Amino acid sequence: MSTAKKIVWIDDNPKRETTAQDLKAEFINVRNGNLEDAVKNLLEGNQPRLVILDHILDKTATENPVFKRGSTIAEAIKEQWPSCPVIGVTNLNNIDDIDQRTRETYDELFPFHNFREYLDRIDSIEKGFSFIAKQSPSKMTDVIKLLKPPEEELDRLVAALPDGLKEPALDASVGSRLYRWVDHLMKRPGFLYDRLWAATLLGLNESGFIKVEEQFKKGKYTGVFSVGSDPRWWSRRLTALLYEMCPAEPGEFSWQTGRRLDGITRRFYSRCYRCDSDSPPETVAYLDSESDEQQPMHLECTVLHPGYKRELYFEDVRMMKDE
């Protein structure tokens, strides 16, 4: 299949052209223009590397209700080019206000007001889809390889792989499904840890982890859809690397061993947010069921978060216990 080496951005807000230029995207301004023709021309051309669509397209000259939302155009693009990533942008107050089915017609939907914060993610989406298309994975093991997992995670990853990523479901649309799964792996700690979780695993606060981060670079997730500015680490690789550097003493946990790393002093120790003690907190928890803020805490200082189900192979999502 021939692929146009371009990113296309369709929008009825011409002010967004500057942002499109930063992405080196071809900006198609459809304000008072014929959106149907613009979409037809797009679909008649070569597959772009990435398409960005304004979610609400209510300022075009097109009366056809099918063309009032970017999501319906995303459907058409996905039907023609299942391996082409499609991203929606919106000015809506809250992305969660858009129903889930509509949201899922896009590979990702970003709010425009802080769009620039997502440029690295967009870059990783574009590169990830392109890499997957080139590899065209046909077996489950091919999919797993795309994640570049450490040896010790292979079995668990295979066991946790969703049905949509196993044969015979591996068609041209595998990129979208894999993106969703990697996104889940990045958001829900289990296989992958973010900086706060990684630090807590080693008994450190985030400054402490930054101090020793270089020593754990082999544990960093570098597989498909990894984002340099929002790194993750393989949790088991972190502990394996830790014990290589600092063999564990009998009965010692990683959060105790981590505190013996070179250069770590008491000020780099993690503290339990709830009881304010520096005896190592074992988990990271939300402050309450409505809060977005997470802090290290002792397991006994937390309870299960009612908004999340338990998931095999993943950490429990917990929140601070009431006083």
Next chain:
Amino acid sequence: MVEPKELVATALRVVENEVRSVATQLPTAERQHVLRSLRTATEEIAKHEAANREELRHLQLVASTSTLLLIFSHEVKSLLSWFEQVRISLERIRRHAGKVEANKLADIVGDFGDTKERLLQLLSMTSLISVNRKAEAARLTLRPRLEKAIRSFDLIKSGYDIDINIDDVSRTLQVGPMLEAELYAVLLNLLSNAIKSVIAAGGRKKIILAAERRDSKNVINIRDSGVGLKEEHFEEVFNAFSSDPDNRLYRGLEAKLNPEDEYIVGTGSGLGLSIAREILAYRGGTIRFVKPRDGWKADIEVTIP
């Protein structure tokens, strides 16, 4: 079918007719006593009903502005995108500028970033009242919400050199179950009142918040160095439309508040405290003024489960 707005008046008429017909059979003195009591009772009920109607009308007006707020937040978001575009352009220019200009531009870029952060935070609070939001009453950690509410007043706080201290609010204290929007409504109203009061009083402007668990309830105290309130008005100020019974607050504000800042602290609808009391009562809490100690001028005590 009786119109809802006529319901109370109609009911009163029915009761009045019934009482009058029964009263005709009573001896004169008793009849006069009953009719006098009837008149007093119906007048009181009618007065209360009129006040309720007025309050409802005002609340409807306030509620109607939520649409305006959503439109406004949409506009602010467009503005934020523009901010971001300008920030990026300035950043590009900075890279090619001389050292002095680059430093100046770095300051401007930094200011843009700070303003954007503040606006984003305010936007996140307006989204709490979004009509589509599925809100559920939950136990809420007080301190981060308090910090967020205080940050909403950052401009006025620094502009008038107001010290707001929350050292005595435990990081782990949770309140509720209540909606996040309800907690913010209470906190913003109380903070806005305290801020107005300390500005009106002038001098060293201090507000201190303390919270502790006492007798299985959370007790929050908001103390300020403002104009204070006479003890005889401690209850009255919780009535709707009663905002400044001592007539000291707005006189002081008029003299000391920059007119441009009125929009931040509000001009005083007289509904803030009554709304806070309604919310807290619904969630099993209370709110009252208590006699201030240790040199403070006002002390509001809130209890929440």
